[in-house]
Amino acid sequence: MKELTAVQQDALVELLNIGFGRAAASLSQLTGHRVLLEVPQVTLHDVADVGEALERVVQGHVASVHQIFTGPVAGDALLILDESGAAILKELLTNEPALPLAIDASAREVITEVGNILLNACLGTFGNLLKVQVSFSVPHLSIENVGAILESLLVAHQGIRYALVVHAGFRLRDTQVTGYMMIVLSVASLDRLIRAVEDWEHTQY
Amino acid sequence: MKAKILLVDDSALARRAVRQMLESAGYDVAEAEDGMIGLERYFLEKPDLVLLDLVMKGMNGLDVLTKLQQLDATVRVIVVSADVQDSSREMAVAAGASGFLNKPVDRAGLLAAVAKALEGIA
Numbered sequence: 001m002k003e004l005t006a007v008q009q010d011a012l013v014e015l016l017n018i019g020f021g022r023a024a025a026s027l028s029q030l031t032g033h034r035v036l037l038e039v040p041q042v043t044l045h046d047v048a049d050v051g052e053a054l055e056r057v058v059q060g061h062v063a064s065v066h067q068i069f070t071g072p073v074a075g076d077a078l079l080i081l082d083e084s085g086a087a088i089l090k091e092l093l094t095n096e097p098a099l100p101l102a103i104d105a106s107a108r109e110v111i112t113e114v115g116n117i118l119l120n121a122c123l124g125t126f127g128n129l130l131k132v133q134v135s136f137s138v139p140h141l142s143i144e145n146v147g148a149i150l151e152s153l154l155v156a157h158q159g160i161r162y163a164l165v166v167h168a169g170f171r172l173r174d175t176q177v178t179g180y181m182m183i184v185l186s187v188a189s190l191d192r193l194i195r196a197v198e199d200w201e202h203t204q205y
Numbered sequence: 206m207k208a209k210i211l212l213v214d215d216s217a218l219a220r221r222a223v224r225q226m227l228e229s230a231g232y233d234v235a236e237a238e239d240g241m242i243g244l245e246r247y248f249l250e251k252p253d254l255v256l257l258d259l260v261m262k263g264m265n266g267l268d269v270l271t272k273l274q275q276l277d278a279t280v281r282v283i284v285v286s287a288d289v290q291d292s293s294r295e296m297a298v299a300a301g302a303s304g305f306l307n308k309p310v311d312r313a314g315l316l317a318a319v320a321k322a323l324e325g326i327a
Contacts, residue, residue: 022289030309093218113216116260117308120287127290134290138215138262 011201016040020168023121038169051150065115068137075185079115085177112141130196209233211252213243215261240264259286
């Protein structure tokens with residue numbers, strides 16, 4: 001299976017740090033809380049193993065905002081929150097009380113827009129740095145288990161063999177909101193991404 | 206007379222947040238939840254300025270902007286989008302937008318952009 005060299009991995013993580021950092025800044029601006037961001041993880045998988053890889057990161061019933069992005073580099077971007085985190089995020093942004101058992105219409109609206117802002121901030125920053133134009137689909141919110149989310153990704157990507165999975169965990173300080181941003185790319189896009197990252201890296205030094 | 210501003214955005218959260226900022230600064234605000242309704246409301250409400258999202262269900266913001274320009278060459282539009290790409294900003298300005306703001310918008314930045322876009326309106 002194709003593997004990333006250490007140099008490619010390093011350059012990719014640096015780029016992701018910048019993109020996720022921009023997203024974290026947006027989330028901090030929205031909520032008024034400092035956002036603590038984990039170091040992004042980059043792993044390459046056979047498509048059949050993507051589910052297993054994602055389930056190592058998140059389990060159970062989650063709220064996910066999914067946006068497909070297209071252009072020279074194409075794939076799926078996801079914001080994933082557990083249900084209680086989604087409810088608390090709604091409370092932070094609307095001042096309406098979080099409901100413990102259900103993600104109501106107001107929470108759905110909040111999570112969808114937060115996902116839209118964060119995923120655009122992250123991928124748009126990549127677009128700027130790599131000088132590629134990325135187009136986004138309308139964000140789609142799902143409340144379901146991780147397996148169902150994966151099925152929707154894999155159906156959309158029939159025919160691809162490998163996928164690059166990038167994820168970064170985040171936490172809003174002084175709250176119980178934790179979540180993940182995740183990007184799934186086909187290897188065709190990965191090759192273009194790597195070339196663009198290498199070009200970008202050469203401009204940095 | 207208070208200037209009237211039309212918000213075209215498929216996110217109710219985004220509309221609510223921007224509406225509060227604009228109303229607190231004394232503007233009249235109308236809303237549309239997608240591009241098609243935005244076009245209808247533009248001609249019903251005759252706003253002085255449109256704040257327009259880019260990625261929406263149905264007509265996307267750039268199509269709405271182009272249509273508005275075709276129907277009213279004097280239309281003033283600020284694009285308000287989560288898309289932070291320089292190329293998207295350039296496309297919006299090339300399509301006739303008089304400003305481009307990234308979400309989440311901050312109140313000071315929004316009001317400054319609105320005041321600038323409304324310059325020259327009595």
